[in-house]
Amino acid sequence: MGDYVVFIISCILVKNILLAQYLGNCPFLGTSKKMETAVGMAMAVIFVLVMAGGITWLTELYILKKYGLEYLRTIAFILVIASLVQFVEMFLKKSIPALYAGLGIFLPLITTNCAVLGVCLINVNEEYTFVKSLVSSFAYAAGFGLALILFAGVRERILLARVPKPLQDTSIGLVTAGLMSLTFFAFKGMV
Amino acid sequence: MAKTLVQEFTKGLWEEIPPFRLVLGLCPTLAVTKSVENGIGMGVAVIFVLVCSNVLISMMRNIIPPKVRIACFIVVIATFVCVVELVMQAYTYPLFLKLGIFIPLIVVNCILLGRAEAFAFKKGVLASIADGFGIGIGYTIALAMLAAFRELFGSGNLTIWGDMKVMEVFGSSFQPFQFMVEAPGAFVCLGLMLCVMNIAGKK
Numbered sequence: 589m590g591d592y593v594v595f596i597i598s599c600i601l602v603k604n605i606l607l608a609q610y611l612g613n614c615p616f617l618g619t620s621k622k623m624e625t626a627v628g629m630a631m632a633v634i635f636v637l638v639m640a641g642g643i644t645w646l647t648e649l650y651i652l653k654k655y656g657l658e659y660l661r662t663i664a665f666i667l668v669i670a671s672l673v674q675f676v677e678m679f680l681k682k683s684i685p686a687l688y689a690g691l692g693i694f695l696p697l698i699t700t701n702c703a704v705l706g707v708c709l710i711n712v713n714e715e716y717t718f719v720k721s722l723v724s725s726f727a728y729a730a731g732f733g734l735a736l737i738l739f740a741g742v743r744e745r746i747l748l749a750r751v752p753k754p755l756q757d758t759s760i761g762l763v764t765a766g767l768m769s770l771t772f773f774a775f776k777g778m779v
Numbered sequence: 780m781a782k783t784l785v786q787e788f789t790k791g792l793w794e795e796i797p798p799f800r801l802v803l804g805l806c807p808t809l810a811v812t813k814s815v816e817n818g819i820g821m822g823v824a825v826i827f828v829l830v831c832s833n834v835l836i837s838m839m840r841n842i843i844p845p846k847v848r849i850a851c852f853i854v855v856i857a858t859f860v861c862v863v864e865l866v867m868q869a870y871t872y873p874l875f876l877k878l879g880i881f882i883p884l885i886v887v888n889c890i891l892l893g894r895a896e897a898f899a900f901k902k903g904v905l906a907s908i909a910d911g912f913g914i915g916i917g918y919t920i921a922l923a924m925l926a927a928f929r930e931l932f933g934s935g936n937l938t939i940w941g942d943m944k945v946m947e948v949f950g951s952s953f954q955p956f957q958f959m960v961e962a963p964g965a966f967v968c969l970g971l972m973l974c975v976m977n978i979a980g981k982k
Contacts (some may be wrong), residue, residue, distance in 0.1 A: 607962060607966075610809040610810035610962065610965065611806055613805040614803065614806070614889050617802065617805065625789075626961055642944065660861065662860055662861050662864065662886055665883075666853055666886050666887070667853075670853060673901045700889055701887065702884045702888075704883060706880060722976065735803040754975075754978045755970075755977075759804045759973040759977065760970065760973075761969070761970070762966050763971065764970075765966045766964070766965070766967035766970060766971075767967075770958075770963040775891070
């Protein structure tokens with residue numbers, strides 16, 4: 589149990605998917621202008637990534653490994669993720685409209701979020717067990733959410749500041765992300 | 780056809796140079812630019828996938844039903860990424876190990892999907908080839924520039940290809956600036972380069 593706690597903390601803070609592993613930066617910059625969208629995106633990623641982590645793990649074991657098709661992993665995973673996202677979208681629309689209203693517009697964006705495919709590939713490459721894959725998917729997604737929400741908070745403040753013209757928008761966003769990444773860097777010796 | 784093929788090609792090099800003007804494909808941009816060699820390797824892989832997927836999508840643009848086009852694009856792109864992955868594993872194994880997870884992640888690089896959607900799906904095959912090469916080469920140049928900057932200050936060397944062509948730029952008394960090759964340096968450098976491009980692009 590203690591191992592898992594350490595593992596979760598290291599995935600959220602030390603190996604933060606956005607700021608230490610450079611995955612999922614497009615939605616990081618794209619959806620962080622407002623707190624609302626950032627929270628929506630963070631929730632959608634947590635929701636989908638845990639499912640995707642489980643399903644791709646099963647795909648790897650029962651389809652790819654069984655028939656010796658590991659070299660098709662990239663194609664197989666992206667198809668699984670794309671159809672999962674589509675399925676989740678239809679399911680939410682039909683049965684939980686309240687949740688769909690919150691997460692709906694972010695779901696199609698998740699297919700091309702490299703954090704999702706990246707974490708699924710990390711799970712398989714590191715040969716985690718099924719439970720550990722689920723835990724790591726959740727922890728990485730939580731790390732994504734944490735960084736995204738913190739960054740959105742900073743970015744809302746930047747709107748009020750007088751930024752030199754050439755630095756505006758994405759440019760200052762990236763510099764800010766760099767400073768945040770430096771903060772997360774300090775956790776490195778922790779685990 | 781207002782634009783000639785040459786114009787389609789050159790717009791990728793300056794007007795629409797990917798990570799700077801079109802802010803797409805940031806993850807590999809940040810991750811693989813620790814050394815110039817990695818940057819160029821990634822760029823070449825992207826050129827190949829981009830040109831091939833542009834050609835195929837452009838040829839099939841009348842067959843693919845618009846409703847399922849995104850899924851079709853992803854399958855086409857994923858196929859070529861698999862090809863690149865296997866070829867790199869066979870012939871450039873050290874580079875394959877360095878780029879690691881970022882080769883399969885070319886699939887979700889927004890530049891590819893963006894070009895398929897915005898260009899190849901609407902234009903002819905030749906124009907798509909020109910566009911693919913233009914954007915791809917522009918991306919490679921951008922990666923190489925960023926990587927050169929980071930590697931120069933982060934380690935004091937410039938690795939162009941393999942172990943052979945290592946240039947010692949600063950003397951042995953140079954203290955490497957570790958910050959530049961780590962994650963925070965990547966973000967800050969890219970942000971500052973965007974700023975420089977904004978100044979340069981203003982007329």
